[in-house]
Amino acid sequence: MTIPTIEYRGYELRAYSHQEFPLHRDPYAKGPRQFSSVVRIDNIQPNAGEPRRYATLFAATPTTASDAIDLAMQYGKDIVDGKVQASGL
Structure with a gap:
């Protein structure tokens, strides 16, 4: 399993x-497939602090x-970027 990782403005996501x-x-239940994610x-x-984890908030539920x-x-x-004020997990 590969964990998708990108570098963005001095952070690793x-x-x-x-x-x-x-x-x-x-x-096995019938119904649409739904996924959730964490970033x-x-x-x-190094030594810049603990990693932060956030549950992703969706406008619509992703199906893949x-x-x-x-x-x-x-x-x-x-x-x-500071566009979202999220609370960590």
């Missing part, structure tokens, strides 16, 4: 996604893992 199963967490923001400089990763990366960029 890593995104993780996982599938949310509808109805009692049953992987982790690390300072590139790659969509969830892309949205998590954009959310991380928005946090670094």
Whole structure:
């Protein structure tokens, strides 16, 4: 498994996604596939502090893992740029 990672303005962003199963967490249940994701923001400089983790907030629920990763990366960029005031996990 590869963890998508990018460098952005002195930070390293890593995104993780996982599938949310509808109805009692049953992987065989009928219904649309839904994914959630988490973005982790690390300072590139050593000893610069603890990494920060944020659950990604979506306007619409992504239906593929790659969509969830892309949205998590954009959310991380928005946090670094100061466009979003997010609370950490």
